[in-house]
Each structure stands twice: as structure tokens, then as C-alpha cells.
Amino acid sequence: MAPTDETARSQQQAPPSGTTSPTGPPAGPGPGVAPSARMPRWLPRAMVLALSLVAVFQLGSWAFHQLIGLLVNILIAFFLALAIEPAVSWMASKGLRRGFATFLVFLITLIGAAGFVTLLGSMLAGQIIKMVEDFPAYLDSVISWINTTFHTELKRVDIQEGLLRSDWLQKYVQNSATGVLDVSAQVLGGLFQLLTIALFSFYFAADGPRLRRALCSVLPPAKQAEVLRAWEIAVDKTGGYLYSRGLMALISGAAHYVLLEYLDVPYAPALAVWVGLVSQFIPTIGTYLAGALPMLIAFTVNPWYALWVLVFVVLYQQFENYVLQPKLTAKTVDIHPAVAFGSVVAGTALLGAIGALIAIPAIATLQAFLGAYVKRYDVTDDPRVHGHRRRGSRNPVARLRRRLEEKADRQQPTSRPMDDARDDDGPKRGAGAESGAGPEGGTP
Template sequence: MPRWLPRAVVLTLALYACFQLGSWAFHQLIGLLINILIAFFLALAIEPAVSRMAARGVRRGLATFLVFLAVFVASVGFVVLLGSMLAGQIIEIIEDFPDYLDDVINSINTTFNTELSRLEIQDSLLRSDWLQRYVQNSASGVLDVSATVLGGLFRLLTIGLFAFYFAADGPRLRRALCSVLPPAKQSEVLRAWEIAVAKTGGYLYSRGLMALISGIAHYILFMILELDYAPALAVWVGLVSQFIPTIGTYLAGALPMLIAFTVNPWYALYVLGFVVIYQQFENYVLQPKLTSRTVDIHPAVAFGSVVAGTALLGAVGALIAIPAVATLQAFLGAYVKRYEVADDGTGGAAGAARGGGADPTSRAGSAPRPRLWRWPRLR
């Protein structure tokens, strides 16, 4: 047996054990890593506001605290306003539910010549087995719901704590990271950091602007239909449709449709039609113009990045996919060398020049055709 064989076997087993240990640790810490990633992008989003306040003489820690306080107050105010609106509408729906049920029963009796009554339906529902099982399952699931709520609050606290430290100690973190890198790499890291801040801030700026436009447009519709809580509904539609990826549009339109249905069933159809038409206007007119100026990413690339982010990290990946891809695209674009497009014989660049217009991919409009190298002829 060669001398190196036992040593190679031990080294292979040690590497395999390290791989298994690293894989186990990664799966155990995947939740914490995702929270840190969310906190990092949140810190990048508030970095411009914190930097402006710090440039005016405010201590960076205090500036970060003020920004977080403003976001917290706005979020709590929105939740309280929306909760009061939902509570009022739910109470109204519950009070009017017997009348709705009587109308449905009367229409069924008239259409199918039946003799149903509301009291018989209520007795059959109260004595049904599925209702008893549902009540039992709901009672046993209270602890699960409480644990989920507590876990969500702890996750929000973790994300907020890391985001606060990333934003407050941003310059110190960059210096600590660059101190272990050679000077050539330090400039690249700082450039990537600046691009990430610009793209993330631009993404949130564009989303906020589209939320404002969407809220104003839907507020006008709700005022025309004379719906209750029109300002709160407009804020709900604007924020949910823009900041919840993939399903945000459907969630945003469901609540106004429900409230409009309690006023007039035709109003729900009007709201649905307006939501669909405005979504098309936003997708094909508004969003391309805003994202091209702030994020500078193609709509197809944005859609693909959202799909890929959702497949990798779920809703979190869908939310941070666009600023991450925009940052990567801008960073690589600074180092990718581009060349003029030569005539390939199919009327591409030269055809455009002969047609009266310069090729947009060529700097001079028309470039001299390169001289081809040929094999020497044998004598």
C-alpha cells in the first residue's frame, strides 16, 4: 500500500465531514442570513436620507433613528387607519348579512320553485359536522397562530436591528471591509457599494412615485362612486400594488371590490374594470419610463429577475430581485468593453448607413471595413 493512501483517505473523510458540517450550519442559519440580506437592502434604501442628514451636521446614529422613526410612525398610522376601516366594514357586512341571505333565498325559491327558509338553513349549519370540526380545529390552532405572530415580530425586530447598524455604521463598515483588501480591490468595492445605494434608492423612488400616482387615480374613482373610506382605500391600493410583488395587484383590488359590492354590486365591476385598465397603463406606459430613468433595467429582465427571485427566496427574493439585478448590471457595465458593429454582409450596420441613418450601436455612424487576412498562395 502506498504511503500517501492512508493520508489521502483521512483527508477525504475530513473534507467530507467539513462539507456536511457546513451544509448543516447553512441550513440552520438560512433564516438569519435572509434576514441579514433584507436588512442590508433596507439600509441601502435609507442610506441617501441618512447621508443628507449627516452632511448637515446631524450625527449619523441620530439621523438613522429619525428615519426609522418616520417609517415606523407612517406604518403604524396606515395599519391603524386600515384596521378601523376594515372593522367598520366588517360590522356593517355582519349587520346586513341576514338581508343579503334573505334576498338570495328568495331568488332561489323564485327560480327553482323551492321552499327554503333562513331558519332551516341556520339550524342545518349549526348542527352540521363540518362546522363542529372547524371550530375544534380553530381552537387547537390558536397556539400555532400565536407562535407565528411572535415569530414574525421577532423577525421584524432582527431585521430592524441589523438595518439600523448597517445604516448607522455604514462608513465604518466600508472601511473595515476595505482594510483587508488591496488598494485595487478597494476602489471596486466602493464603486459597487455606491452603485447598490443608487439603484436601491432609485428603485424605491420609482415604486413610491408609482404608488402615489396609483393612489391618486384610484382615489378619484372611489370619490366618483362615493365609497366610504376613499382616502384609506386609495393608500391601500397604491402601497400594496407596488410593494408586494406578483400578487400585490390582486390583493390591492380585492378590498375595494368587496367594499364596493356592499354599496352596489355593479360598483364592484366598475372597480375591477378600472383596476385592470390601469394595470395595463402602468405596465406598458408608466413603469417603463420611470424604471428606465431610475433603475435602468429592461422590463423583460425585471420580470425574469422577479420570477427567479421568487423561485430562490420566495416573496423576499421577488422584492429585492430588481435592485440586485440592476446593481449587478450597472457594475458589470462599467467593466465590459463594447465594440463597433461591423458590416456582416446582411445589410446590418452598413445597410442602416446607406438608408440614411447611422447605426445606433456604432460611434461614428459607419466604420471602415476591416481588411481580411488571407493565406499566402503557394507557388
């Protein structure tokens, strides 16, 4: 009974649950408070960190969408600077200051672009004035053809009055008047964008060595070599791409000039320059866009001339794609036509027309840079590598018959006929009888 008394005495001396001990903290949780209901110490800190990351992401996304136009302009300026880098470096090697050499390159480019735009504008203005003056004669010829073919009695005066009194013409004039401000704003925005691109490209080209030095100063020596190599590859590929395009534009313009001059189409030199530049520097649709204007002007001279121009544009495009372009771009760009087409489509989807223009040099630069890290092996001398099939694989019936014969040979029994067995075993039994050996190998 002694242990029982000691247990009862210890229970009476123990403080009740939830009360404060005079020598320490509470003995346990009070009534109604579960041990698992306490908040972990790391939870508030994790919640603050998560909310901070979400806020930073939202702020970065907003800033990126606000600055996407500026970033695209900087990307275009960077590729333009890479394109004129060889010319600027060549002038700098002749003793000119790099900034002045960049200014000369920009001045020559600006004069060429301004002359082209002026010549093309004057050509278009002259053609538009001529088409407006000859429009009544064209309309009379069309009306006479309709009256002769369908036995109608249309008159030009009635058609003009109907057009002037139509509701859609009045609405079109009103919308055009209200859209003048929008067009003016777009023109001013385009001029500001061109100024921004020209300014950044000038600084990138003039301060190219300083920019490379500043970029390499924050990298270890091994990374510096890789950055400089990538920069050099980008300069070679971008400059080579633009120079090869310029050479193809010159050849295309000369070929179309000969055709247009032979057909006696007006403004043949300006049209030839238009076809050469637009067909080469606007990917995918540039050829058809370039050929539309000469066809339209040739149609005003003779409708059959427009058909001849169309045929020549299609034939020359095939010659350029399969003969001229592979020879000129083999050393400058050197990418597969399917890869080039896919890069143009991807660039158009990402950045529009600008992405289509810079997609090919960007992919060529990336391919040349990553080529040093790709390990290549010798290809086995297998006919299938060259697209040739193995012998006997062209006739599926013979191949199936051969497989059936092999299967039938494998399924035949392995035991031989009895005559062959007697012939093989006979000498052995005869030798045993002559020696007098019994079935156990002993004497009888």
C-alpha cells in the same frame, strides 16, 4: 568446465530467499507476499484528508441550514439600509450625527407604517361588522331569488339550523381552537424577525462608513476601489428603485381615490393607500391583490361598482406598465421588463416574497456593476438590425425562380455557334493567305 564450477560455488554461497542477510536487509519478500500487496505510504493520509473534508462539508451544510433564517434577515436588512442610505447621508451632511439621523428615518417610517396599519385595521373592522350585521338581509335576498327562480320553499331558519348542526362546522371550530397556539407562535416569530431586521438595518445604515472601512482594510487598493464602486451603485439602484416605487404608489393611490370617491365607496382614502402600496411593493400579483379589497367593498354598495373598479384597475395597470413605469424607472433601475420579470420569478423561487421584493434592485445593481467590464462595439448600419428584411426576400417564389435561372445559365455550354467562329476566324485566315504564309509560317 571452470565457469561451471564458479557458478555452482556462487549459488551455494547465496542466502535463500526470504532470509536475513548478515550485512543488510532481507534479500526479497518471503513466500506468499507479493510485491504489489504493500500499502502506499500516501494512502492513509489521503483517506484521512478525504474523511476530514466530508466531515467539514457536512458540518457546514448543517450550520447553513440552521442559520438560513438569520442570513435572509441580514440580506433584507442590508437592502433596507441601502434604501435609506441617501436620506441618512443627506441628514448627516446637514450636521446631524449619523446615528441620530438613522433614528429619525426609522421613526418616520415606523409612524407612517403604524398609521397605515391602524387606518386599514379600523376600516376592515368596520366593514366586517357591517357585513355581519347585513348578512341576514343578504341571505334573505339570496333565498328569495332561489325560491323565485327554482320554485323552491327554502327558509332562513332551516338553513341556520342545518349549518349549526353540521359536522364540518363543529370540526372547523375545534381545529380553530387548537390552532390558536400555532397562530400565536407565528405572530411572535414574525415580531422577532421584524425586530432582527430593524436592528441589523439600523447598524448597517448608522455604521455604513465604518463598515466600508473595515471591509476595505483587508483588500488591496485596486480591490478597494471596486468594492466602493459596487457599494455606491447598490445604494443608487436600491434607493432609486424604492423611491420610484413610492412615487408610482402615490400616483396610483391618487387615481384610485378619485374613482372610489366618485362611486361614493366608503373608506376611499384608506383603500387608495392600500392599492398604491400593495400594487407597487408586492411584485407580479400585487396589482390584483390590491384591487380585490376595493372591489369587495364596492360590491357591498352596488354590484355594478365592483365591475367598474375592476375595469379601472386593469386599464390603469396597462397605463402604468407601458407609459408611467418606463419614464420613472429609466434612470433609476433601467432594466428590460423581461429581465425584471425573470428576476422576480427567480427571487420568488429562492427566497419567496422577500426574494421577489429585492430581486429587481439586486439585478439592476449587478447589471450596472458588470456594465463597466463589458466591451461594446459600434453596430453596423444593416436594415436587419432594425427588424427590416432585405429587398426581394419577401417573395419566396420569385427568389426560387431567380435561383433556377442562375443555375440554368451556369449549366449552358460555353462553345459558340459555328457562324460566330467563322466570322471571328475568317479575317485571320485571310490575312495569312495574303501574306503567303503557309501552315508552318514559312513560304510555299
